[in-house]
Amino acid sequence: MSPFDLPPDLRTRLRRLSLAPRAAAVLVGDGAHASRNRGGAMEFAQYRAYERGDDLRRIDWKLYSRSDKFFVRDAERESPVAIWIVLDASASMAQADLARPAWTRFDAARRLTAALIEIALLQGDRFGLVVARDKGPLVLAPSGDKRQRDRIRLEISPLRPGGAPHWDRDLKTLGERIAPGDLVIFITDGFDEACVAAAERLAASGRDVSFVQLLTGDERDFPFDSSLRFRDPENRAELAGDGRSLRADFLKRFGEARAALRARLESRGVRFAEHFADQDPDGPIQALARAAAVR
Amino acid sequence: MIPALLLPAALAALLAVAVPLAIHIARRTETRTIDFAALRWLNPNPKPVQRLQLDERLLLAVRIALIVAVAFALARPVLRPSGDARPVVALAPGVDAAQVPDNGARRVWLAPGFPGADRAAPPQAGELSSLIRQLDAELPTGTSLTLVVPPAFDADGGRLVLSRKVTWKVAPVNAASSAKPQRTPPSLVVRYATERTEAVQYFRAAAAAYAGPEQAPAFDAAPVDQPLPAQAKTLIWLSGAPLSDAVLSWIERGGVVLLANDAPSPVEGPKTVVWRDALAEPLAVEGRYGQGRVLQLTRSLAPKTLPALVEPDFPDRLWALLDPPPAPARVAAQDYAPALGEARRALTFNPHPIDLRPWLAVLIAALFAAERWLATRRKRPVLA
Numbered sequence: 228m229s230p231f232d233l234p235p236d237l238r239t240r241l242r243r244l245s246l247a248p249r250a251a252a253v254l255v256g257d258g259a260h261a262s263r264n265r266g267g268a269m270e271f272a273q274y275r276a277y278e279r280g281d282d283l284r285r286i287d288w289k290l291y292s293r294s295d296k297f298f299v300r301d302a303e304r305e306s307p308v309a310i311w312i313v314l315d316a317s318a319s320m321a322q323a324d325l326a327r328p329a330w331t332r333f334d335a336a337r338r339l340t341a342a343l344i345e346i347a348l349l350q351g352d353r354f355g356l357v358v359a360r361d362k363g364p365l366v367l368a369p370s371g372d373k374r375q376r377d378r379i380r381l382e383i384s385p386l387r388p389g390g391a392p393h394w395d396r397d398l399k400t401l402g403e404r405i406a407p408g409d410l411v412i413f414i415t416d417g418f419d420e421a422c423v424a425a426a427e428r429l430a431a432s433g434r435d436v437s438f439v440q441l442l443t444g445d446e447r448d449f450p451f452d453s454s455l456r457f458r459d460p461e462n463r464a465e466l467a468g469d470g471r472s473l474r475a476d477f478l479k480r481f482g483e484a485r486a487a488l489r490a491r492l493e494s495r496g497v498r499f500a501e502h503f504a505d506q507d508p509d510g511p512i513q514a515l516a517r518a519a520a521v522r
Numbered sequence: 523m524i525p526a527l528l529l530p531a532a533l534a535a536l537l538a539v540a541v542p543l544a545i546h547i548a549r550r551t552e553t554r555t556i557d558f559a560a561l562r563w564l565n566p567n568p569k570p571v572q573r574l575q576l577d578e579r580l581l582l583a584v585r586i587a588l589i590v591a592v593a594f595a596l597a598r599p600v601l602r603p604s605g606d607a608r609p610v611v612a613l614a615p616g617v618d619a620a621q622v623p624d625n626g627a628r629r630v631w632l633a634p635g636f637p638g639a640d641r642a643a644p645p646q647a648g649e650l651s652s653l654i655r656q657l658d659a660e661l662p663t664g665t666s667l668t669l670v671v672p673p674a675f676d677a678d679g680g681r682l683v684l685s686r687k688v689t690w691k692v693a694p695v696n697a698a699s700s701a702k703p704q705r706t707p708p709s710l711v712v713r714y715a716t717e718r719t720e721a722v723q724y725f726r727a728a729a730a731a732y733a734g735p736e737q738a739p740a741f742d743a744a745p746v747d748q749p750l751p752a753q754a755k756t757l758i759w760l761s762g763a764p765l766s767d768a769v770l771s772w773i774e775r776g777g778v779v780l781l782a783n784d785a786p787s788p789v790e791g792p793k794t795v796v797w798r799d800a801l802a803e804p805l806a807v808e809g810r811y812g813q814g815r816v817l818q819l820t821r822s823l824a825p826k827t828l829p830a831l832v833e834p835d836f837p838d839r840l841w842a843l844l845d846p847p848p849a850p851a852r853v854a855a856q857d858y859a860p861a862l863g864e865a866r867r868a869l870t871f872n873p874h875p876i877d878l879r880p881w882l883a884v885l886i887a888a889l890f891a892a893e894r895w896l897a898t899r900r901k902r903p904v905l906a
Contacts (some may be wrong), residue, residue, distance in 0.1 A: 319559030418559050448562045448568040481563040
C-alpha cells in the first residue's frame with residue numbers, strides 16, 4: 228500500500244480538518260489566513276461585483292466608465308502563510324513493527340505528509356517540505372498548486388531513511404528558508420535530542436512549530452514475548468533481553484520520557500502530538516488543531 | 523504380569539533425549555535481532571530469563587516419547603506371567619487324563635511349552651525326563667507337583683533328581699502302547715573300482731543275509747562312475763579315487779559312507795574308532811562331514827588283512843556300523859520315581875516371557891508418523 232494513496236474514508240475525515248496558525252487573530256484580510264503583504268503578487272483572477280466593505284482603491288474605474296457598475300478586480304493571491312513539513316529521514320525512521328515489517332515509520336510519516344498536503348490544498352495554502360537527511364537537507368520551496376503535491380511525492384517516494392541527520396548544521400537552512408510566522412510541522416520519532424532542540428530554536432524565533440512524535444506500535448505496546456536482540460539503528464548499540472522481562476520497565480520509562488518530551492515542547496510553545504505508525508494520520512492533525520484552540 | 527527388561531543397559535540410550543531438548547532450547551536462544559530505536563529506554567541490565575523456554579512443546583513431547591520408546595525397545599522389555607500357585611498335575615502325553623481326579627489343580631501336558639490339559643494331547647515326546655526336570659525348574663518353589671506317567675517310557679541316562687517332592691503316579695495308557703519299533707536293515711549301495719570287484723562279494727553276502735529267505739536282497743553295485751540311486755542312505759566306496767562332488771554333497775545332506783582304507787577321506791575334524799577287533803585293534807574310524815557320517819576302514823578289504831569279513835557276524839557288524847542301534851532307554855516308570863535332590867532355588871523368573879517389542883514397534887511407528895506430521899505441517903510456529 229503506497230503511503231500516498233489515502234483511503235476515501237480518511238479523505239472524508241481530512242476534509243473536516245484544518246491547519247491554522249496560532250497568530251491568525253493578529254492579522255486581517257481575506258483568504259484562509261491573514262496576510263501582511265496584501266498588495267504584492269497580484270495576479271488577475273476575475274471581476275466581481277462591488278460589495279460593501281471592499282476597498283475603494285480596488286474598484287476598476289475604467290470598467291465603471293463603460294458599464295456604470297462597480298466591479299472589483301479579484302486577485303489570485305498567494306497565501307501569506309506557508310506550511311512547512313519537516314521530515315526526519317534518520318535511520319530510526321526505517322523501523323517497522325514486528326507484525327507488519329513492510330510498513331515502516333517512514334511510510335507512516337509519508338502518509339501523514341500526504342494528509343497534511345491534502346488539507347493544505349483544500350485550504351489553498353502554500354506548502355513546502357524539508358527532509359532532514361544525513362547528507363544534508365532536501366528543501367522543496369513552498370508553493371500552493373497541485374503540482375507541488377506531485378513534486379513532493381516524486382521527491383520522497385524513493386527516499387530511504389538512513390544515517391543520522393545533522394540537525395545543528397541544518398538548522399541554519401531551516402532558519403533561512405522558513406519565514407517567521409510560517410507553520411512548521413516536524414514529523415520525527417523525537418529520539419534525537421538535536422531535532423527537538425531545532426524545533427525549540429525555530430519556535431523561539433517566531434515560527435509556529437508543531438511537533439508530531441511518530442512512534443511505532445511496538446514502541447507503544449512492546450508486544451515481544453521472546454528473547455530478542457534489540458539494536459539501535461543509528462548508533463548500532465545492541466541489547467539482548469527477554470521481551471516479557473523488559474516490558475513493564477520499558478513501558479514505564481518510555482511513558483515517562485514521552486510525557487517529559489511533551490511537557491518540554493509545550494512549555495516552549497510548540498504544539499505537540501503523538502502519532503502511531505499503525506494508526507490513521509488524521510488523529511495527530513486533529514490533536515494539533517485542538518492544541519491551537521486551547522491556546 | 524511382571525514387567526521386566528532383559529537388557530537394562532540399553533536404557534543408556536535414554537541419554538539421547540537430550541538431543542531434542544537441545545534442539546528445542548537452541549531455537550529459543552537463537553535470538554532475532556530487530557531494530558529498536560527506543561533502545562535507550564530499555565533496562566540495560568535485564569533480568570535473565572529464569573524459565574527454560576521450550577517451543578513447540580507438543581512436537582518435543584512426541585520426539586521424547588519416540589526416543590524413550592526406542593530406548594525401551596532396545597532394552598528388550600518383557601511381561602512375565604506371574605506364577606500360578608495352584609498345584610500342578612503334569613500328564614505325560616498318551617496317558618488317560620480321566621484317570622486323575624481333577625481337584626482344581628492346573629493340568630498340563632508334559633510336552634514342550636507345557637500346554638494345558640484341556641487341549642488335545644500333543645504327540646508323544648521322547649524326552650519325557652528332560653521335560654520333567656524343566657517343569658520342576660520352572661515352577662515356583664512350594665508348588666506341589668503331581669506327575670502322571672505311563673508304565674514304561676523312554677528315559678535318558680540320568681536319574682530324575684527334582685527339587686521338590688512330587689507325587690509319582692503311574693497311569694495306564696489309553697491307547698495301545700506303541701510296539702518296539704522295527705529296525706529295517708540298510709540297503710547297501712556299492713561303488714567299486716574295476717580292480718576291486720572281488721571285494722563286492724562280502725557286501726553282497728551281507729545284503730543277502732539282511733533279506734528274508736524269499737526276498738531279493740536290497741543291493742546295488744556298480745562302478746564308481748555310476749550315479750547314486752535317489753533313495754540311497756548308505757554307500758560303500760571301494761576305490762582309491764577321491765569321492766566325486768555329487769557324492770560329497772550327498773554326504774553333506776546326511777548320507778553315510780563307508781570308505782575303503784586307501785580312499786582319501788573328506789573329514790577334517792576328529793575321528794573316533796567305532797569298530798575294534800578282538801585284540802582291540804581299530805578296524806574302522808568315524809568322522810562327520812556336514813550332516814552325514816564318513817566311516818573308513820583301516821585295513822584293505824581282504825580276509826587276510828581283515829578276517830572279520832568272513833566272520834559270521836559281519837552283516838550285524840556292518841549294520842551296526844552303518845546304522846548304529848539306539849541306546850537302550852526304555853524304563854519302567856515304577857523304577858524311575860524321582861529322588862528328592864537338594865532344594866535348589868527354583869528359577870525366580872518365568873523363562874517364557876511375553877516379548878513386548880512387536881507392540882513397541884507399532885508404537886514407535888505411530889510416534890514417528892506423528893512426529894513427521896507435526897514437524898512438516900505447513901503452519902509451524904517455528905520455521906525449521
